[in-house]
Amino acid sequence: MDQSYSSQFVNLLAAFLLLLAFAMLSQRRVLTLIKLFAWQGAALTASTLIMANATGQVHLYYSAALTLLLKVMLIPWILHRLINRLQIRWDIETLINIPATMLIGIGLVIFSFALATPISEMASGLTRATLGIAIASMLLSFLMMIVRRKAVPQVIGFLAMENSLFFAATSATYGMPLVVELGVALDVLVGTFIFGIFFFHIRDQFESLDIRHMEKLKED
Amino acid sequence: MAIALVLGFPLLGGLLLALFGHKRWAPEFNALMSFITLVAAAALTSRVITDGPMTAMEEQFFVDPFNVFLVALTAFVGFTTALFSRPYMRIEEHHGRLNAARLRLYHSMYQMFSFTMLLCLLSNNIGILWVALEGATLATVLLVSLYRTPASLEAAWKYFILCSVGIAQALFGIILLYFAAEKVLGSGGGSLLWTHLYEVRSELEPTVLSLAFVFLLVGFGTKVGLVPLHNWLPDAHAEGPTPVSAVLSGLLLNVALYAVVRSKVLVDGALGRNFSGGLMMGFGLLSVVVAAFFLSRQKDIKRMFAYSSIEHMGIVTFAFGMGGPVAAFAGLLHMTVHSLTKSAIFFTVGHATQKTGTQNMADIRGLIEQSPTIGWGLTLGSLAILGMPPFGVFTSEFMVLTTAMHEHPWATPFLLVALGVAFAAIFGKVQPMVFGETNLRRLPHPPALVPVFVHLAIVLMLGLYIPPYLVEWYRQAAAFIG
Numbered sequence: 001m002d003q004s005y006s007s008q009f010v011n012l013l014a015a016f017l018l019l020l021a022f023a024m025l026s027q028r029r030v031l032t033l034i035k036l037f038a039w040q041g042a043a044l045t046a047s048t049l050i051m052a053n054a055t056g057q058v059h060l061y062y063s064a065a066l067t068l069l070l071k072v073m074l075i076p077w078i079l080h081r082l083i084n085r086l087q088i089r090w091d092i093e094t095l096i097n098i099p100a101t102m103l104i105g106i107g108l109v110i111f112s113f114a115l116a117t118p119i120s121e122m123a124s125g126l127t128r129a130t131l132g133i134a135i136a137s138m139l140l141s142f143l144m145m146i147v148r149r150k151a152v153p154q155v156i157g158f159l160a161m162e163n164s165l166f167f168a169a170t171s172a173t174y175g176m177p178l179v180v181e182l183g184v185a186l187d188v189l190v191g192t193f194i195f196g197i198f199f200f201h202i203r204d205q206f207e208s209l210d211i212r213h214m215e216k217l218k219e220d
Numbered sequence: 221m222a223i224a225l226v227l228g229f230p231l232l233g234g235l236l237l238a239l240f241g242h243k244r245w246a247p248e249f250n251a252l253m254s255f256i257t258l259v260a261a262a263a264l265t266s267r268v269i270t271d272g273p274m275t276a277m278e279e280q281f282f283v284d285p286f287n288v289f290l291v292a293l294t295a296f297v298g299f300t301t302a303l304f305s306r307p308y309m310r311i312e313e314h315h316g317r318l319n320a321a322r323l324r325l326y327h328s329m330y331q332m333f334s335f336t337m338l339l340c341l342l343s344n345n346i347g348i349l350w351v352a353l354e355g356a357t358l359a360t361v362l363l364v365s366l367y368r369t370p371a372s373l374e375a376a377w378k379y380f381i382l383c384s385v386g387i388a389q390a391l392f393g394i395i396l397l398y399f400a401a402e403k404v405l406g407s408g409g410g411s412l413l414w415t416h417l418y419e420v421r422s423e424l425e426p427t428v429l430s431l432a433f434v435f436l437l438v439g440f441g442t443k444v445g446l447v448p449l450h451n452w453l454p455d456a457h458a459e460g461p462t463p464v465s466a467v468l469s470g471l472l473l474n475v476a477l478y479a480v481v482r483s484k485v486l487v488d489g490a491l492g493r494n495f496s497g498g499l500m501m502g503f504g505l506l507s508v509v510v511a512a513f514f515l516s517r518q519k520d521i522k523r524m525f526a527y528s529s530i531e532h533m534g535i536v537t538f539a540f541g542m543g544g545p546v547a548a549f550a551g552l553l554h555m556t557v558h559s560l561t562k563s564a565i566f567f568t569v570g571h572a573t574q575k576t577g578t579q580n581m582a583d584i585r586g587l588i589e590q591s592p593t594i595g596w597g598l599t600l601g602s603l604a605i606l607g608m609p610p611f612g613v614f615t616s617e618f619m620v621l622t623t624a625m626h627e628h629p630w631a632t633p634f635l636l637v638a639l640g641v642a643f644a645a646i647f648g649k650v651q652p653m654v655f656g657e658t659n660l661r662r663l664p665h666p667p668a669l670v671p672v673f674v675h676l677a678i679v680l681m682l683g684l685y686i687p688p689y690l691v692e693w694y695r696q697a698a699a700f701i702g
Contacts, residue, residue, distance in 0.1 A: 115431070118427050119396070119399070119427070119431065122403075122425060122428065135392075138388075138392065145381070154381060158384055158385065158388075161385070165388060165392055169395045169398075172395065172396075172399045173398050173399045173402055173407070174407060176395065176398060176412070177345075177411075177412060179347070180345065180350075180351065180412065183347065183350075183351030184347075184351060184354075184391070186351070187358065190355075190358055191354075191358060194358055194361060195380075198365070198377065201365065201368060202373055202377065205368070205370045205373055206370060206373075211377075214373070214377060215374075216370070216371060216374060217371060217374055217375060217455045
């Protein structure tokens with residue numbers, strides 16, 4: 001594939017990733033959130049594959065395969081099973097209403113591009129504009145974790161944040177060394193399992209997965 | 221080889237205890253594994269003292285004066301805490317707060333926690349350091365939520381979310397660092413190795429590095445418990461089992477700070493000392509002041525000492541921020557004495573709360589009458605942590621203060637006021653707990669108080685006389701930090 005084509009494809013996928021981050025921010029159904037998360041993983045896999053093809057870096061193929069396995073298949077499947085067993089459908093209220101959240105999100109995107117500009121100018125890779133998008137989707141996931149009240153969407157926000165970090169790594173530097181990526185993937189997987197176990201403990205203790213019940217430990 | 225042994229024993233211990241951690245002999249086995257780790261760490265230390273810095277396994281691991289002293293400290297406190305946890309956890313089981321399955325989880329995670337901390341310290345690869353630190357978070361989350369009470373679940377959840385988000389920021393910092401390093405060192409594993417990065421640190425791109433350092437400081441700083449990222453720390457310390465509070469405070473905070481200092485040394489090469497130093501001094505001073513004022517409002521004894529840990533981490537961060545041989549020396553010394561003193565305090569606090577059945581300070585009275593060792597341990601530990609001479613904390617705080625007076629006089633009043641407020645708060649609360657009317661019950665197992673006095677004796681010795689090899693060692697590490 002031609003270099004400029006690859007670059008355009010990656011840019012397209014980056015835009016798709018940003019769109020997905022906004023979609024997650026506005027989505028209140030937990031099931032759809034998981035689907036969006038899986039789509040994010042798929043976009044990530046595709047962009048990593050294109051980068052691997054364009055640059056000839058073999059380890060990027062491995063990391064694309066890892067992303068596909070972990071973030072498109074395994075983790076969404078685990079989350080799916082969890083919400084089925086926990087009977088969660090809707091995340092009813094957010095802390096700030098959704099239009100306001102979207103406006104804050106747009107502000108964050110502008111901020112991220114301003115932050116990334118001096119660095120993108122130095123990037124020699126195929127993909128100069130993508131670092132800004134990576135930072136933006138990281139901050140959007142962060143925002144999602146802040147405004148959500150239930151435990152499951154918070155965790156999806158965390159996983160989405162990890163996705164954007166991964167995208168930052170592939171777009172700015174052609175990916176971290178494989179041993180690091182494997183380690184990070186292991187941590188994320190173990191973390192997901194622990195989160196899953198936690199959901200059950202929290203529900204048993206509080207009879208709800210609403211974080212509002214967990215505001216007892218405060219300074220008085 | 222020596223490095224492999226230091227890392228291998230706790231890993232092996234963690235795996236074996238995952239299978240046998242519920243057996244009657246598991247607490248002893250836990251202590252034994254920690255002891256073997258300590259022996260291996262001692263062997264490693266003596267080798268580094270005679271042969272100087274070394275790397276192993278294709279440079280993936282390395283030891284230099286800075287990390288070897290933390291390895292020795294981590295292994296030592298890990299062992300003494302395992303000794304303390306032996307009767308402590310038995311008593312908890314006797315009181316019905318834990319069952320066999322939870323004890324198995326506890327013992328296994330205790331060893332895994334030691335393993336991840338040692339991996340963090342010994343890894344030459346900054347990416348692996350990140351992975352290990354996140355692993356340490358995961359292990360401690362399970363330990364903090366061990367009692368499965370609503371409060372402990374809440375504390376663990378808060379800890380999990382805040383530290384995972386924090387450490388995700390650090391990962392972004394590492395990506396930026398890699399981005400800068402790749403230009404100089406080329407892509408591949410070498411660009412994330414500390415030893416390689418230090419060689420080329422003056423050639424790295426300053427704008428990228430300054431942004432990277434901000435992310436690294438915020439990320440690892442969350443784990444150090446720097447204000448305003450400290451929210452998880454008091455909850456996690458108060459709600460987890462006491463041996464876990466002791467290792468969290470005494471060891472994990474040090475390890476996270478180690479990551480910050482390593483990043484600082486790297487960034488200083490490209491940017492000069494002012495940028496990183498200013499940031500660290502700001503965060504450090506803020507932590508000292510805020511934590512000192514929160515101390516007097518605490519009702520829970522473990523929360524109070526958790527805030528005291530934030531205060532002391534603030535002092536160390538401030539010291540490293542000032543830089544220079546004296547301040548860096550003081551910072552290293554303070555890391556050592558704080559870790560020893562604070563874990564000793566948590567040991568006594570643990571037994572005191574078991575005796576009284578509460579962590580509420582208003583209900584703990586007359587410790588010295590019923591059990592002089594616990595009472596004296598708590599008194600001496602508190603005096604030591606408050607910086608009374610002749611304990612070692614006084615020495616390091618004195619060095620920090622005098623350097624601050626010389627180089628940054630504006631900071632001195634803040635530090636002095638904060639130290640004064642902390643003294644009034646802690647001493648005013650410890651005194652009635654130790655003296656006064658007693659309402660204590662007997663413990664079903666004799667408490668382990670030898671570690672308390674061993675720790676305090678070392679702290680006392682460091683205040684009166686630091687052995688020459690230790691001075692030399694601190695000096696080399698301080699010269700590296702600069």
